[in-house]
Amino acid sequence: MLKTLMNRFEQGNRTSSYPKTPIEMPSRYRGVPTIAPEGPDAPADLAKACAEACPQAAFDADKRTIDLGRCCFCGTCERVSKSKLVHFTQSFELSTAKREHLITDGIGAKNGANDDANAGALPDLANHAKQHFKKLFGRSLQLRQISAAGCNACEADLNVLTTPFFDLSRFGIDFVASPRHADAVVVTGPISRNMRTATLTTYEAMPAPKAVIAVGACAISGGPFTGSPEVSEGLESLLPVDLFIPGCPAHPLTNLHALLSFFK
Amino acid sequence: METKFHAITNGEAIDRNDIPHLPFTEFRDEALALVAEGGKVVQLFGTAAVDGALPDGALPDGLLPTIAVMRLEDQLWVAATDLPETYASLTQEAEVFHLFERELAEQFGVTPEDHPWLRMVRYHPNYADRPDVFGNDYAVDIPGNYSYYAVAGEEIHEVAVGPVHAGVIEPGHFRFNCIGERVLNLEISLGFQHRGIEPMLPGATAGRRQLLVGTIAGDTSAAHSLCHAHAIEALALADLSVSTPDQMVRTAALELERLANHTGDLGALSGDVAFLPPANYCGRMRGDLLNMTLWFCGNRFSRGLVVPGGVGMDLEPVDSETVLGRLTELKPQLEHVIDLIFTTSTVRARFDGCGRVSHEDAQHLGLVGPAARASGMDYDARRVFPTEHYTQIDVPKCQPFTGDVYARARVRADEIIASVALLQDLLPKIKSTKSTAVQDHALAPSSLVVTLNEAWRGEVSHCVLTDAQGKIERYKIKDPSFHNWNGLAMSLRDTGISDFPLNNKSFNLSYCGHDL
Ligand code: SF4
Ligand code: SF4
Numbered sequence: 001m002l003k004t005l006m007n008r009f010e011q012g013n014r015t016s017s018y019p020k021t022p023i024e025m026p027s028r029y030r031g032v033p034t035i036a037p038e039g040p041d042a043p044a045d046l047a048k049a050c051a052e053a054c055p056q057a058a059f060d061a062d063k064r065t066i067d068l069g070r071c072c073f074c075g076t077c078e079r080v081s082k083s084k085l086v087h088f089t090q091s092f093e094l095s096t097a098k099r100e101h102l103i104t105d106g107i108g109a110k111n112g113a114n115d116d117a118n119a120g121a122l123p124d125l126a127n128h129a130k131q132h133f134k135k136l137f138g139r140s141l142q143l144r145q146i147s148a149a150g151c152n153a154c155e156a157d158l159n160v161l162t163t164p165f166f167d168l169s170r171f172g173i174d175f176v177a178s179p180r181h182a183d184a185v186v187v188t189g190p191i192s193r194n195m196r197t198a199t200l201t202t203y204e205a206m207p208a209p210k211a212v213i214a215v216g217a218c219a220i221s222g223g224p225f226t227g228s229p230e231v232s233e234g235l236e237s238l239l240p241v242d243l244f245i246p247g248c249p250a251h252p253l254t255n256l257h258a259l260l261s262f263f264k
Numbered sequence: 265m266e267t268k269f270h271a272i273t274n275g276e277a278i279d280r281n282d283i284p285h286l287p288f289t290e291f292r293d294e295a296l297a298l299v300a301e302g303g304k305v306v307q308l309f310g311t312a313a314v315d316g317a318l319p320d321g322a323l324p325d326g327l328l329p330t331i332a333v334m335r336l337e338d339q340l341w342v343a344a345t346d347l348p349e350t351y352a353s354l355t356q357e358a359e360v361f362h363l364f365e366r367e368l369a370e371q372f373g374v375t376p377e378d379h380p381w382l383r384m385v386r387y388h389p390n391y392a393d394r395p396d397v398f399g400n401d402y403a404v405d406i407p408g409n410y411s412y413y414a415v416a417g418e419e420i421h422e423v424a425v426g427p428v429h430a431g432v433i434e435p436g437h438f439r440f441n442c443i444g445e446r447v448l449n450l451e452i453s454l455g456f457q458h459r460g461i462e463p464m465l466p467g468a469t470a471g472r473r474q475l476l477v478g479t480i481a482g483d484t485s486a487a488h489s490l491c492h493a494h495a496i497e498a499l500a501l502a503d504l505s506v507s508t509p510d511q512m513v514r515t516a517a518l519e520l521e522r523l524a525n526h527t528g529d530l531g532a533l534s535g536d537v538a539f540l541p542p543a544n545y546c547g548r549m550r551g552d553l554l555n556m557t558l559w560f561c562g563n564r565f566s567r568g569l570v571v572p573g574g575v576g577m578d579l580e581p582v583d584s585e586t587v588l589g590r591l592t593e594l595k596p597q598l599e600h601v602i603d604l605i606f607t608t609s610t611v612r613a614r615f616d617g618c619g620r621v622s623h624e625d626a627q628h629l630g631l632v633g634p635a636a637r638a639s640g641m642d643y644d645a646r647r648v649f650p651t652e653h654y655t656q657i658d659v660p661k662c663q664p665f666t667g668d669v670y671a672r673a674r675v676r677a678d679e680i681i682a683s684v685a686l687l688q689d690l691l692p693k694i695k696s697t698k699s700t701a702v703q704d705h706a707l708a709p710s711s712l713v714v715t716l717n718e719a720w721r722g723e724v725s726h727c728v729l730t731d732a733q734g735k736i737e738r739y740k741i742k743d744p745s746f747h748n749w750n751g752l753a754m755s756l757r758d759t760g761i762s763d764f765p766l767n768n769k770s771f772n773l774s775y776c777g778h779d780l
Contacts, residue, residue: 003600003603003604003607003608004541004604004608006600007541007542007545007600007601007604008541010596010597010600011541011544011545011548011597014548026555026558026559026562028558028559028560028561028562028577029558029562029563030562030563053471054471055469055471055472055474055475056472056475072475072567073562073563074471074474074475074567074568075562075568076471076702079699079701088562145431145432146428146435147432147433147434147435147457148435148456149456149457149458149459149776149779150457150479150482150776151478151479151480151481151482151485151776152434152481152482152483152774152775152776153479153482153483153485153564153565154482155432155433155434156482156483156565157564158432159432160547160550160551162547163544163547163548163550163551164544164547164548165548165551175431175432177430177431178430189457190459192456192457192458192459193388193402193458194386194387194405194406194455194456194457194458195427195435195456195457196405197405198427198428198435198456202428223479224472224475224476224478224479225459225460225461225464225476225479227464228459228460228461228463228464229460230388230458230459230460231459231460248475248479248567249482249564249565251564252551
C-alpha cells in the first residue's frame with residue numbers, strides 16, 4: 001500500500017494542458033513543411049534534385065508542392081536542399097478534411113506556430129470540418145480502430161492517446177471494442193488484400209451516421225508500401241474518407257489536434 | 265563439430281562460390297545434425313530472384329535453389345542445396361524448421377513431404393508461378409483452403425477471434441479448442457498484415473529501401489534498420505566503415521527501442537491483471553522513452569537514424585546530454601514501478617505459473633529473445649554475435665527462469681534495468697556525429713551476407729544475395745516473431761482461456777514483422 005502511494009506521488013500529474021497551452025516539439029521533429037519559391041537560393045534544379053531524391057514521389061518539382069499524403073517525413077528533401085528549399089517546421093497540425101488539401105505549396109507555414117497564423121500552409125481544419133459531425137459527435141465520440149497492414153507504429157501512436165499525458169477520454173473521446181458502438185472508424189495501414197474484406201465488414205457493422213478517418217501515409221496513399229500488388233493505394237479507394245491525418249507515423253499530437261479540430 | 269556447412273561471420277560478405285552446395289539428402293542430414301547438437305535455424309529460404317516478376321523457367325528442372333543459415337553456440341553456418349519439387353521435410357525430424365518450410369512452400373511452390381502441419385503462412389500466390397501447394401485460388405479471401413486443427417468430443421467447443429480485435433491491435437486470427445474454460449490447443453493463423461515487402465526490396469532505390477526496412481515492424485525499426493545497414497556496409501564496394509561515435513549512437517538507438525517496448529509491455533501486463541497504476545505509469549514512461557528517440561532523430565520510432573555507413577543526423581554533445589539527463593530522471597521511477605509490480609501479491613498471484621513454456625519445448629520450437637530467456641535459454645545475439653558497440657559491453661546473462669508469465673515479465677524488467685545502466689555508461693561517451701546520406705551504392709557481385717542483431721523481441725536477421733552484376737537478387741528478412749508465435753500457442757496449452765490476453769501480452773509478438 002505504502003509503495004502504491006509513494007509511486008503515485010513520484011509520478012505526479014502528467015496530463016498535458018494542450019490544447020489550452022501550445023506544446024513545443026523538439027527541433028528535429030518534422031511537421032508542416034515550408035517550401036521556398038523559386039529564387040537564387042532555391043533554383044529549379046534544386047527542386048528537381050529534391051524530387052529525384054524523394055523516395056515517395058511526394059515532391060513535385062514543377063509545382064513545388066509536397067503531397068503530405070505520400071510523404072513519409074524522411075527529411076531527405078530538406079537535407080538535399082540544405083533547408084533552403086524545403087524546411088520542416090515543428091507544427092504538428094497537419095491534418096485536412098480533403099485529400100487534395102494535403103498537397104501543400106508550403107507557403108505561409110511558420111515555424112512552431114500552432115495557431116491561426118499558420119493557416120496559410122494547410123487549410124484550417126476546423127473550418128473545413130463537417131459541421132453536422134461536430135453537432136453529432138462533439139460531446140461524445142467513440143472510435144473503432146482497424147489496423148490494416150501497416151507497420152504498427154501508427155497504431156502505437158494512436159494507443160498512447162489513452163495514456164495519462166494525452167488522456168483522450170477527458171475530451172469525451174474513446175476507443176471502443178465493437179464497431180456497433182462506434183461513431184467513427186480510424187484506419188491505419190495500406191489495407192492489404194488480406195485485410196480488405198475485414199475492413200469493409202467492420203465499416204458496414206457500424207451504425208450510420210459514421211465518419212471515416214485515415215491515419216498515416218499508408219492509409220492515405222499506401223505509404224512506403226505503395227506499388228506492392230498486395231496493398232491498396234489508400235483507404236479512399238474503398239471508403240469515403242472524412243479526415244486525413246498524415247505522418248509516418250502520425251504523431252500523437254497530430255492525431256489529437258485532428259480529432260479535436262474536426263469533431264469538437 | 266564436423267559439418268559440411270561453411271562457417272561464416274555475422275555481417276561479413278562472402279563469395280557465393282564459397283557456399284558449399286550439397287545434394288539435398290546430404291544438406292538435410294547435415295542440417296539435422298546441427299540441430300541435434302543444439303543448433304538453431306537463422307534463415308532457410310529459396311534464393312530464386314524475387315522481385316515480383318520472375319522470369320519463366322526461374323526454377324530450372326523444377327529445382328529450387330535454397331540456402332540455410334544455422335547457428336550453433338557462437339558460430340554461424342551456411343550451406344546451399346537444390347530443393348526438389350517435393351522433398352522429405354526436415355520438420356518431421358526437428359520442429360525448428362516448421363514455419364520455414366511452410367514459408368518455402370508458400371513462396372516457391374515446393375512441397376515438404378510429411379510436414380506435420382503444412383498450412384499457409386501469409387496467404388499469397390507463390391513467386392515461382394507454380395501450382396499452388398495448398399490448392400488455393402487467391403481471388404478468394406483469406407484464409408482460403410485452411411483447415412484448422414480440430415478437437416472432437418461432447419464437451420469440446422471452439423472459440424474464434426479476429427482478424428479484427430477488440431483493441432488498437434494488429435489483425436490476426438486465433439482459434440481456441442477448449443474443454444470448458446481450459447484451452448487444449450490454440451492455433452494462430454496470420455497473414456492479414458502481408459504487404460509483400462521482400463519482393464519490393466531488390467528493385468527499390470536506397471531511399472525506398474531505408475523506408476521499407478524501417479517499416480517491417482514499426483516497433484523494431486532500429487533493429488531492422490541496423491541489420492539492413494550491416495548488410496549494405498558489408499556488400500558495398502565503397503568503404504562504408506562506421507565511426508565509433510556512430511556505432512555508439514546506433515547501439516543507443518537499439519537500447520532505447522528495447523527500453524520503450526519493455527516498459528510498455530510491463531505496463532500492459534499489469535493492466536491485464538487489473539493493477540492499473542503501473543499500467544498508466546509505464547504507458548507514460550514509454551512515451552518519455554520514445555521521445556528520447558524523437559530527440560535524436562525527429563521520429564519516435566527512430567526512422568532514418570540508423571543508415572548504411574553511419575547515422576542519419578548530425579548530433580552534438582548536447583543531444584546525448586539531454587537524453588542522458590532525461591534517462592537519469594526516469595531511472596528511479598522505472599525502478600520503483602518495477603518494484604511495485606513485482607511485490608504486489610495480486611499481480612504475483614496471476615503471473616506465477618501462468619502459461620508455462622518448458623525449457624524443452626522452448627528448445628524444440630527454437631524460441632528467441634526474452635521469451636526464450638524466460639524459459640531458460642540464455643541466447644542473446646548481443647553477447648553471442650556482437651556488433652556495433654556491443655563488442656565493448658558486457659551484456660549480462662539472464663538468470664534461469666521458469667517459463668511462465670512471471671518469468672517473461674521478469675526478464676523484461678531485468679533487461680530494462682540493464683539497458684538503463686548500459687545507456688548511462690554509453691551516452692556520456694557520445695560526443696558528436698556527422699550525418700551520412702542515404703544513397704545507392706555499388707555492391708559486390710555474387711555475394712552473400714547474413715546479419716543478426718538482438719532486437720527487443722529477439723534475433724532479427726537479414727540475408728542479402730547479389731547477382732553477377734552486383735544487383736540485389738534476393739533480400740530475406742526474418743523477424744523474431746517468426747520463431748515465437750508458436751511459443752505463445754504452446755503457453756496456452758492447458759491454460760484458462762481467460763489468461764490468453766495476459767499470455768499474449770507477455771510475448772507481445774509482431775504481426776507485421778511475421779507477415780512482412
Ligand atoms: S520528406 Fe517527404 S517529400 Fe521530402 S523526401 Fe521524404 S518523403 Fe519526399
Ligand atoms: S504510415 Fe508509416 S508509421 Fe504508419 S503504419 Fe504506415 S508505415 Fe507504419
